[in-house]
Amino acid sequence: MSVLVYIENWDGKLKKLSYELASYGAQLAEKLQLPVKAVSLGKVDEATLQNLGKYGIPEVLSDTNEAYNTLDNSAIAKALFAATEKTAATIVVMANNNLGKAVSPRLAVKMKAGLVSAVQGLPISTEPFVVKKMVFTSKAFAHITIKSANKILTLAPNTFGLVEKNVETTLTSFDAGLAASDFETTVVSSNKVTGKVLLQDAEIVVSGGRGMKAADNWGQLEELAEILGAGTACSRPVSDEGWRPHAEHVGQTGKIIAPNLYFAFGISGAIQHLGGVSSSKVIVAVNKDPEAPIFEAADYGIVGDVFKVLPQFIEAVKELKA
Amino acid sequence: MKILVLIGNVPDTTTKIKFNADNTAIDASGVQWIINPWDELALTRAMELKEAHVDAVEKIVVANVGRSETEATLRKALAVGADEAIRIDADPLDAFYVASQLAAVAADYDLILAGIENADYNGTAVGGMLAELLERKSVSAVSGIDLEGDLLKISREIDGGSQQLNMSLPLLAVVQKGIAKEPRIPAMRGIMMARKKPLNVIAAADAEALTAFDHFELPPAKAACKMVEEEQAASLIRILHEEAKVL
Numbered sequence: 001m002s003v004l005v006y007i008e009n010w011d012g013k014l015k016k017l018s019y020e021l022a023s024y025g026a027q028l029a030e031k032l033q034l035p036v037k038a039v040s041l042g043k044v045d046e047a048t049l050q051n052l053g054k055y056g057i058p059e060v061l062s063d064t065n066e067a068y069n070t071l072d073n074s075a076i077a078k079a080l081f082a083a084t085e086k087t088a089a090t091i092v093v094m095a096n097n098n099l100g101k102a103v104s105p106r107l108a109v110k111m112k113a114g115l116v117s118a119v120q121g122l123p124i125s126t127e128p129f130v131v132k133k134m135v136f137t138s139k140a141f142a143h144i145t146i147k148s149a150n151k152i153l154t155l156a157p158n159t160f161g162l163v164e165k166n167v168e169t170t171l172t173s174f175d176a177g178l179a180a181s182d183f184e185t186t187v188v189s190s191n192k193v194t195g196k197v198l199l200q201d202a203e204i205v206v207s208g209g210r211g212m213k214a215a216d217n218w219g220q221l222e223e224l225a226e227i228l229g230a231g232t233a234c235s236r237p238v239s240d241e242g243w244r245p246h247a248e249h250v251g252q253t254g255k256i257i258a259p260n261l262y263f264a265f266g267i268s269g270a271i272q273h274l275g276g277v278s279s280s281k282v283i284v285a286v287n288k289d290p291e292a293p294i295f296e297a298a299d300y301g302i303v304g305d306v307f308k309v310l311p312q313f314i315e316a317v318k319e320l321k322a
Numbered sequence: 323m324k325i326l327v328l329i330g331n332v333p334d335t336t337t338k339i340k341f342n343a344d345n346t347a348i349d350a351s352g353v354q355w356i357i358n359p360w361d362e363l364a365l366t367r368a369m370e371l372k373e374a375h376v377d378a379v380e381k382i383v384v385a386n387v388g389r390s391e392t393e394a395t396l397r398k399a400l401a402v403g404a405d406e407a408i409r410i411d412a413d414p415l416d417a418f419y420v421a422s423q424l425a426a427v428a429a430d431y432d433l434i435l436a437g438i439e440n441a442d443y444n445g446t447a448v449g450g451m452l453a454e455l456l457e458r459k460s461v462s463a464v465s466g467i468d469l470e471g472d473l474l475k476i477s478r479e480i481d482g483g484s485q486q487l488n489m490s491l492p493l494l495a496v497v498q499k500g501i502a503k504e505p506r507i508p509a510m511r512g513i514m515m516a517r518k519k520p521l522n523v524i525a526a527a528d529a530e531a532l533t534a535f536d537h538f539e540l541p542p543a544k545a546a547c548k549m550v551e552e553e554q555a556a557s558l559i560r561i562l563h564e565e566a567k568v569l
Contacts, residue, residue, distance in 0.1 A: 010482055071480060073450070073460045096446075097481045101438070102462030102496065105450025108418065114532030115417065117446050130536055135443045139339045142443065143536040184459050185487055192483035200481060204568070228569070239499075246465065246500040247479060252335050252441065253359050253499055261568040272335050278541070282568045284558065285547070295547045300561065304552030316559035320569065 003029040004089035005038040006080055007052065007060070008099055011192075012044050015201055016162070017095055019055050023163040024122075024155050025093045026056025032091070032126055037061060039083040039174065041076060042068040046171050053169030055162065061086065061174035071099060072185040077106035079176035084111060086174065096154035097200060104154050113150035118256075120159045137252050137275030157200060158258045159279065199248060202231030205259045205280070207250060209235040209273075211266020211287060211306055215243035220310040221265060227317050233257070235267045251276035265306045269294025323469075323491065325372070326431035327365045328424065328449065329384045329399050329407075330358030331392040332442040345537045348442075357395055359505070360437025362402075366502035367467060368435055369403045375469050381405040385427060387412055387420045393521060400516035401508030407519070412526035415534070421451035422529035429456055433474070434494040438463060443535075453494040461489060465500030 005025035007018050022038060029036035038052055039061045049060045061083055068076060080103065084092060092107065094100040096118040108115040116131050120141075124130045128145050131153060135142045199205065206225040208218060218232075225232045232248060239249035250257050252272035262280035266287060267273060274297045277283065285298035286309045295301045302309055333339070334354040342349050357365070365384065372379040384399040385408040386392050396407040410423045428434055434456075436449030453460035465484070466477030476487040479498065508516070550558045563569040 008481075071485075073453075073462060077454065098463045098479055099481060101446045102450060102460070105417065105421075105447035106454040106460070108447065108532075109421075109451050109454035112532070115447050116533060118444060133444070135538070136333070136337075136339045137335070137441060137444060138541070140341070141539050141541065143539070145534050145536050146532065147534060148532040185461065185489065188486040188488055190480075190483060190485045198482055240504075247484070249499060256444075261562065261566075275335075282562070282566050284562070286555075295549075297544060298547045299545070299566070300550065300558055301547040302550050302552055302555055302558065304555070308552055309555040312555035313559055316556035317569070319556075320559060320563055 001090045002034050002087050003032065003036040003091045003093065004084055004087050005036065005057065006092065006094040007038045007040045008095065009040060009042050009044045012042070012048070014044070014048055014051065017097070017157050017201065019052070019162050020157065020160055021093060021095055021155060022052045022055035022057045024160045026165055027163055028091070028093065028122055031122055037087045037089070039080065041079050041176070042066065049171055050169045053167050054164060056165035056167055057169055058167045059170045059172060061172050063174045063176050065176070065178065067178070067180065067183045070183050070185045070187050072183045073102045073106060074184065075178055075182045076103045077110060078182060079178055080107050081110040082176040083174065090150050092152045094152070094154050096156050100154045104152050108152050111150040111152070112148060113152045114146035114148040115152040116144050116146060117154045118156040119153045120156050134279065137256070137272070138278040139275065156258060158203070197229060197231045199231040199233055199250070199255060199257060203259055204228050204230035204261045205233050205257060206230045206263045206265070207233035207235070207267060208238060208244070208265045209267030210237045212238070212243070217307070218244070220307070220314065224263070224310060224314050224317065227314065227321065235273050264294055264298070265310065267294055268292045269297055323379050323432045324430065325368045325379060325382045326428055326434045327361065327368050327382060327384045327399070327404065328434070328436045329361045329365070329386045329396060330437065330440045330442070331355050331386060331388050331395040332358045332440060335359065335441055341538045345539060346535065355392070355395055357399055358437050358440050360439060360498060362505040363499070363502045364435040364437055364497045365399055365402055365404060366504070366506045367497065369506060370502065371467070371469055378469060383408060383431070385410070385424060387414045387423045389413065396521055397516050398508060400519045400521070401512040402506045403512060405519065407521040408524060409521065410524050410526055415531035417445050417447035417451055419529050419531040421448050421455055423527055424448070424452050425455040426527045427524060428452060432491045436494065436496050438496050438498040449494060449496040456494070458492050458494055459489065460494040460496065461487060462496040464495045464497045467495060467497070467501060
């Protein structure tokens with residue numbers, strides 16, 4: 001029995017999320033008194049994988065087959081299954097992001113494992129095995145028992161944080177035994193976002209709603225995001241209007257995020273929007289309507305004109321950073 | 323080509339959620355049930371594909387695992403335009419159980435569409451599990467799908483961007499926002515026609531659930547929002563730095 005952490009990579013790089021997963025896997029294994037290992041699929045250099053030792057991962061299985069870059073759901077699930085067999089893993093941990101959501105269910109069937117997605121924190125009890133997750137889009141939490149011997153948890157990003165625990169990391173070369181025919185996803189083109197903080201990775205998010213009035217008015221909001229090193233987001237009407245791309249929509253039918261700081265400019269705070277952001281550690285709302293429901297969810301608020309507040313914020317942040 | 327769209331029956335997204343006395347289940351009194359929003363978009367896109375490729379798309383079937391009270395939601399899907407509905411008569415215990423039930427009816431469909439998330443328990447697994455049980459390809463976070471001969475042209479979101487894919491049938495696509503612009507609302511004619519369309523009830527297959535809800539809890543009440551005057555906006559940045567320590 002052991003815990004296996006799936007460490008994905010982005011063009012060979014790891015992110016804070018990778019180290020958060022490593023931290024979670026190591027802490028979970030300690031709680032269960034089981035060994036922990038990690039598996040990496042795709043080309044990642046050894047020095048990068050060795051960084052996982054800082055967060056308590058003593059061994060990383062690395063399969064450097066470049067075909068994993070196609071993110072073929074079925075092939076990655078097969079490879080992860082081979083890794084669980086090799087490490088006698090009974091619990092697998094991965095991210096609750098696009099790839100984690102895509103491959104964890106396939107792996108769950110192969111392992112006959114109870115799967116809980118978007119888990120927050122370590123298990124509440126290990127015997128029985130009970131974990132906590134958000135349900136009804138942040139309106140409630142559920143305590144869920146996994147009854148099967150094998151288990152898969154996908155971790156809600158930015159909810160656990162980093163836990164340092166220095167160990168030596170051994171890299172083991174690993175061949176999951178996949179053939180070219182196992183990869184059935186044909187990627188015609190990729191459009192990767194560069195030079196911007198990704199919404200899912202952002203510790204600070206600057207978001208705009210209908211109160212921004214038009215697509216052309218995002219300049220100051222983007223400037224604030226830029227100097228804060230923040231990601232940009234928007235409410236549903238804004239993405240529906242095409243003012244901003246769908247990928248920026250946070251809320252019930254868009255993304256659910258949990259940054260340390262969330263700025264809501266001109267967002268009224270419909271219940272569907274709040275569901276996507278209420279796990280943020282601190283929420284700042286700026287809205288001209290004092291009755292807007294966003295103020296019930298916010299920690300700090302300004303009743304006022306977003307176009308008067310934004311320049312003041314930008315100046316104040318510049319002063320702070322200076 | 324036959325398309326199967328998986329339909330979740332969930333509380334309206336504006337519902338104020340309450341639980342029963344011992345917090346082991348949702349208090350369904352006064353709850354309005356709807357088609358899970360992503361499934362509604364999936365169905366809408368299926369309809370658009372059928373209309374654009376009359377010769378290629380033979381029929382659209384919707385399926386749900388639930389008791390008789392979910393039939394209103396399936397009838398709504400028929401009113402939107404699905405040709406047939408299947409209800410597997412069982413309580414949707416967990417994703418593995420639901421996927422196992424659907425596997426018994428889904429194998430014949432060339433294209434299966436599943437929503438990326440359920441708005442009730444925020445599970446994301448039924449589609450992927452069904453694909454694995456059927457041993458077929460799956461693509462997730464799909465925000466666009468088009469048919470070109472036997473080829474599916476797919477846009478998917480990845481962590482850090484988007485990709486265009488070419489996929490062959492059979493396929494299961496787990497779809498998200500963007501797959502269709504607006505969900506279709508049933509017209510009066512559609513509602514009339516839906517009454518005559520087949521809604522087949524199928525007995526549950528033998529399957530097990532691997533997880534179970536222990537209990538639910540509501541989030542702790544939020545402290546009151548601290549207000550700052552518009553003219554003093556700059557001071558809020560200092561508060562975020564010094565008091566909240568998030569800057």
